[in-house]
Amino acid sequence: MADFRVYYDAANALLHGNTLYGKAFGVSSGFYKYSPFACIPFIPLAVLPYSIASVIYYGVTAAAIIFFSVRVSTYLQGASANQRLLLPLLAGLFLIDHLERELHLGNINLLLLIALFETFIALKSNQNIRGGVFYGLVLLFKPHFVLLLPYFIWKKRFKTVAASVASVAFGLFLPAVALGWKENMSLLNKWFGAMSDHNLALQRSPNTIYGLLNNTFLDGQAGSWLIAVTLLLVAVLVAIFILRNDRIAGEKWSTNLRYQEYFLLIALVPSLVHTDTEHFMWIWPLLALSIYGLLIKDVKQTRLGIILLALAFIPFAINSPDLVGNRLQLLFDEGGIGLGNLLIIAAALMVNTRQ
DSSP states (O other): OHHHHHHHHHHHHHHHTOOOSSOBOSSTTOBOOSOGGGGGGGHHHHTSOHHHHHHHHHHHHHHHHHHHHHHHHHHSBTBOHHHHHHHHHHHHHHTHHHHHHHHHHTOSHHHHHHHHHHHHHHHHTTOHHHHHHHHHHHHHHOGGGGGGHHHHHHTTOHHHHHHHHHHHHHHHHTTHHHHOHHHHHHHHHHHHHHHHHHOOOGGGOTTSHHHHHHHHHSTTOOOTHHHHHHHHHHHHHHHHHHHHHHHHHTTOSSSHHHHHHHHHHHHHHHHHSOOOGGGGGGGHHHHHHHHHHHHHSOGGGSHHHHHHHHHHHHHHHSOOHHHHHHHHHHHIIIIIHHHHHHHHHHHHHHSOOOO
16 A cells, blocks of 8 residues: 555654655655645545555545446446446456555545546536536645646636636645645745656656657667657647548537547546556546447447457556566566557557447
8 A cells, every 4th residue: 555655654744744745755765746735535534544544545536436336337338238238347456456556555546537427427418516526625635637738628618627626726735725825826836846856857758649659660779759749749640530420410519529528538648648547547448348348239249349358458457567577577567568558559449339
């Protein structure tokens, strides 16, 4: 529970006025790099002995895995009862290494994914403010998801954007109530510094699209121009895809096409920013849609999608030194998972459902 230890110790540091940033909690790499607000949800656990708090959080994470498995399979209606039973089992098998890491580390990636899923459900129901609050909370933990903001603006979800901005502002300055304005501003400055320290030149981040291109075709010698070119190309391709969906479904949100494009953007986040390998579990909703398409369609229509998913399964599901040894596991961690993520995205686009 090394990651949970960071949240737990950071919440205690905030409670007692101790150093929050620039100090390793638990393990040598256990630096807290989230907003001061992100400590607040962990304060109820921080007042408990660590042995008890870690067991509780482990139980919360396990329950979240079960809840989300059911939540996603229930949403993707249209398959038979047996097929809907298969969906969470197949998706869980595919993501088993990531789910095991989430439990082992005690991270918040799945909880953030659930919040993003609830954002989508809220938008689908035209509950724009509710969706904006969920989205704002996610940004307070992982600013990476600011990549979704242009999408909300494109879809004219201005209330969602306003609610998310208000939520972020509220969360950033809430600690000032207890700490004072000056101390809170100091913590925010240190947070920005911690995020900067965590990043590296994206063209050298092996699981990003830039890193894959750089290492495969440019012998690792590309400069920052590769980032700009790649982002432009991805933006153009995503825009074309969304325009195509608009032509088919209009502005309706009761279609799997809208689900597909929303969770495509979420799945792209770890391929566009520098993150740890466990963040690739954010592919889950899009992976579930791919499996759903395979279950309800004829095999002849989905042969290529099956091949792509089978290839992606290798680095995603068996990425363990106990199964493949340290050398191959390192290869998976240094590009394999990033490539697998792109293969799942491609499969999701090929096994396209129009329901």
